[in-house]
Amino acid sequence: MKPARTPLLDVLTIGAATRDAFVRSSHFEQIPSDSAPDGYNACLPLGAKIAIDDLSFHTGGGATNTAVTFRRFGLKTACAIRIGKDPGGTEILSLLKKEHIDPRAVETDPKDATGYSIILLAGSGHRAILTSRGASAYLDRNTLDWKKLSSSWIYLTSIGGKEKMLKEIFRHAKTSLTRVAWNPGSAELELGLKALQTHFLHTDILIFNREEAATIANCSPRDLECLFHTLGPLPRQALIITDGARGAYAYARGLVWHAPAIPGKILNTTGAGDAFSSALVASLINKGDLAHGLQVGTLNAASVVRHMGATTGILPALPTARACARVRIRQIS
16 A cells, blocks of 8 residues: 655645735724624715825735745645736735745636725724625636645635535545635625535634624524534534634634634734634644634734734744733633
8 A cells, every 4th residue: 555645735725816905094984883794884975085094005815815824834835826917916926926835826817807805994994895806716626736736734715606616625635634724705605504514524624703603504693602503513623713803712522712802903904814714723733732723813813903914914933832821712611
């Protein structure tokens, strides 16, 4: 019997890559709303000219954002993305080169533009995102060469709800014994729990924000017990639920832990979820400890929200034990 091949990569991220324009204005009116993910709706008077305080451009997208964390934390990383032949695509390639992220899984679309997002930032740091997936919508499962992309882990983000691609990714993961961390996007969630449950059962770390978890579990966002009861038993290792300024929760082996968010001024919340989740998974790969992962994820997210852009504030390396001690993990059940 031939010995198993050593994976070429530690982590392969799969999902979107975008060019992001951040538009910050203290003149965006915020209206409290229980149905809004951040608790507020933004109101813009049509026909008016609104002054902006800052305009900046950065790279974004779940696959590239998370790849930066994995690479900075010392893991051999590639990301499977699709970009256009345009300045946005060039900027993303420059990011990969700067961060020493393997570009072998990057597809270039001959006609469609790189995905683009416009992030409207209020003075409080809360935001709304106008997004076009662009070339990311056409990421092709048939071009994923698994022999060249063999990895110990796959970190899966939004792939536009493509069921055939999901089946192909999980087929590969099962046959190659590749572990999977998955943060489904809204298009995946629209498929419903029944359609996704088989994939969830073969996911090691399953990640949602609180509103997403409530949607897929058909529970009230306020009912954490329902969320953990419905979704907690599905992943093989842990369910992670992020909760914005209220921190994050981890469910594993029937137990729940909570990590509080680090207080401080928030400049921009875009990319905070990616920063938290990828840092938690990177910690698990490096240390194998869920509580430590919650601490590392919290520190990475806290750094990101204090900078403009989704990757600017990502920590340069796995934080020290002393830094992690700032985050007090509490078992709540």
